[in-house]
Amino acid sequence: MTSEKINLFLVDDDAIFLKALEIQFSEKGKFYVETYSSGELCVQNLDRRPDVIILDYHLDGINKHAMNGIETLDAIKKFYPEIPVVMLSSQDRIEVAVNCMHHQAFDYVVKSETSFMRLQSIIANIFKIQKIQKELKWYMERM
């Protein structure tokens, strides 16, 4: 986390959903939001070190040659395994969620009217867990 703001990457090839989500996060004031319309662009900009990435599962729906969500997730985890990635999809199929978790996604959210609330709560949990892990490490080093 740089300064006080959370650096958030939003990745979706649906420009309307992306903008709607960007508006909601930007309103909160505590997020510095960067949006990307493809997995390739997200991966190219990973050196900007986002604190959290929100990634669409279906990035190759229309452009069959584009990286899909899982390929993007794998690329993120290969270079920066510590960055938490939350997957998003319009599909509420359990196998999609399980697949995301197998590829080390932090969580999975179905696109709906309440997805912003869910994402906010997940991001809060990410930082709670990171804080606990940091404290645990501090104690472990002194044992």
Place this chain on the structure above:
Amino acid sequence: MKNCVDIEILKRRTKVNPLLMMEMITLYLQQTPSLIQSLKKGLKDNDMQIMQATAHKMIPSFSIMGIQGDGEIMSKKLVQYNAQLMAFDELEYLVLQLEMLCTQACEELEREYDTIKYGKL
């Protein structure tokens, strides 16, 4: 014909920020015609994968832009299309209905854009 766009939803979403409203409308007007073309091409080429992927991509836009009617339900039907459960002419009809709804939404949103642009919001 009854309006299909409830502009109050976009106003709420953008906190009546005219620039954000115009930006959202522009994105819809840019994205939707190409999605409709992709849907029709998928149908014409019998490429159900592209048709279903396109319909899938359209789902969130109905609630975000405040488009009333069965757009979301129709898109979900296309996503779940199964040749054994739905006749091809029924599928064609569904695509046509979706095209009509989106075309009407584009026309209404274009008018809303002008209203906002010329300060009549």
